[in-house]
Amino acid sequence: MCITEHERRSYVRPESGHRIGRRCPRRADCMAQRVQGKGRCRLRPTPEGHRQLPCCARNVRRHLPRGRRRDEDIAKTRKRLTYSTDISEAVQHADLVIEAVSERPDVKTSVYETMAPHLPEHTMIATNSSTLLPQDFAAATGRPEKYCALHFANLIWKLNAVEIMAHPETARDTLIAATEFGIEIGMVPVPIQKQQNGYAINTWLVPLLNAAQTLVTNDVATAEDVDRTYMIVNRGCSMGPLGLMDVIGMTTVFNVLDHWGHVNNDEQMLRNAHYIEKNFLDQGLLGLQTAHGYYNYPDPAYGADDFLSPPDISAASDIAERALLLAPAGQ
Numbered sequence: 318m319c320i321t322e323h324e325r326r327s328y329v330r331p332e333s334g335h336r337i338g339r340r341c342p343r344r345a346d347c348m349a350q351r352v353q354g355k356g357r358c359r360l361r362p363t364p365e366g367h368r369q370l371p372c373c374a375r376n377v378r379r380h381l382p383r384g385r386r387r388d389e390d391i392a393k394t395r396k397r398l399t400y401s402t403d404i405s406e407a408v409q410h411a412d413l414v415i416e417a418v419s420e421r422p423d424v425k426t427s428v429y430e431t432m433a434p435h436l437p438e439h440t441m442i443a444t445n446s447s448t449l450l451p452q453d454f455a456a457a458t459g460r461p462e463k464y465c466a467l468h469f470a471n472l473i474w475k476l477n478a479v480e481i482m483a484h485p486e487t488a489r490d491t492l493i494a495a496t497e498f499g500i501e502i503g504m505v506p507v508p509i510q511k512q513q514n515g516y517a518i519n520t521w522l523v524p525l526l527n528a529a530q531t532l533v534t535n536d537v538a539t540a541e542d543v544d545r546t547y548m549i550v551n552r553g554c555s556m557g558p559l560g561l562m563d564v565i566g567m568t569t570v571f572n573v574l575d576h577w578g579h580v581n582n583d584e585q586m587l588r589n590a591h592y593i594e595k596n597f598l599d600q601g602l603l604g605l606q607t608a609h610g611y612y613n614y615p616d617p618a619y620g621a622d623d624f625l626s627p628p629d630i631s632a633a634s635d636i637a638e639r640a641l642l643l644a645p646a647g648q
Contacts, residue, residue, distance in 0.1 A: 405435040413498065415467060417445035420572040425449070426457045433459035441491055443467040447519045448573055450512050452484035461486040465495055468516050469504070471564050479504040480516045523573060529558035530574070530589040540611045544619055559611045560619050563604035567597040 408414055414436065418424050425444065436442075441463045444451055455461035466482035473479075479499040483492055499506045509516050515523055529547070532538045538546075544557025562570050571593045578586035597603065597610060604610035612618055628636070 404432060408432060408435050408440065409437065411437065411440050413441045413443065413494075415443050415445055420446060420448055420569060420576060422449060422453060425454055429454055429457035429459075433457070436460070439463075441465075441494060443495055445469055447569075448515050448523065448577070450484065450514060451482055451487070452512060455484050455486055462488040463491050465491055466509075466516070467495055467499065468518070470518060471561070473504070477504050478507055478518070480507045480509055480518060482509040482512060482516060484512060519573075523577070526558050526562060526570065527574065527586055527589060530562070530570075530592065531585055533559065534585075534589050534592045541618055541624075545625060548619065549625055556617075556619050560617060563610035563612055563614070563617070565604070566606055567593055567602065567604045567610055571598055 414432065416425065416428055418428050425446070429442070432442075436459070440460075442458050442460065443464070444454065444466050445468055446466060447468050451464060451466045455464050458464045461484070465484070465487045466480070468480040468482070470476040470478045481492065481495055481499065496506050496508075507517060513520060529543050532543050533540050540559040544559050547557035548554050556564070571590050574586050574590035574593065577583065578590055601607065602609045605614055608614040618624060
């Protein structure tokens with residue numbers, strides 16, 4: 318079950334005393350863990366935040382290189398965490414607030430308008446939106462010159478890219494500070510030179526995910542076979558597009574497909590959104606977040622050593638039967 322859009326976090330840079338506040342749903346944990354791992358402090362709501370602490374500790378152990386998974390370091394990081402469900406308390410000392418709520422314009426606007434009266438005058442705001450433009454929300458922030466986009470990729474301990482997008486009123490100093498922050502936490506900054514829905518990553522990624530989902534929605538191929546073909550053609554990829562949907566989170570995938578399906582009057586995209594809603598969201602299957610989506614975690618099928626290997630010859634009959642079942646009558 319997704320945490321409401323009113324979830325909020327804050328980070329503190331111990332070396333400088335600078336504080337970073339954040340409001341976001343649980344799906345953005347990967348960015349939070351990256352900042353936490355670089356010595357920042359996180360503010361989460363209670364009781365949801367307390368329930369997440371063991372999960373955060375497990376993730377730190379899982380993703381830190383060997384030799385850096387010391388329990389005492391993890392314990393020290395956890396001691397720097399503070400909690401609040403009060404938005405004014407969450408942002409009152411923040412130098413930077415990163416918004417990462419659902420990809421819904423109404424939700425983002427509401428968050429900015431609610432937060433604006435409580436922000437210190439100097440505080441910068443960044444959106445982690447992956448498809449929406451910062452200019453659409455600049456006025457709602459109450460400080461358009463201190464507002465830009467910082468879009469982080471998923472699994473950023475591996476895919477350490479952050480896209481930086483301005484809008485016409487963004488101040489140069491804001492962009493410099495945002496870029497420095499990205500570099501400081503180990504990201505590769507990617508400047509987006511024009512406002513573009515989808516930025517760079519999602520301009521090519523969303524069509525890929527939509528095409529993969531279309532194959533599943535229309536019963537052309539199974540999720541595993543779609544991912545298998547992708548991983549064979551793109552040797553070295555650790556997962557395919559359907560596995561990536563699990564990582565992104567089914568709620569985000571649905572919101573993106575549903576929003577742009579309506580905007581572009583794309584019937585297939587809307588059918589894909591409905592498929593995600595019916596087969597995943599309605600069943601409480603949110604992907605990696607709930608350990609169940611297209612795959613089951615922590616050991617998804619695509620991670621098996623033999624996922625891309627030729628099957629045993631004894632499987633030929635079953636594989637052929639699957640092809641025959643969906644072939645046109647009489648073929």
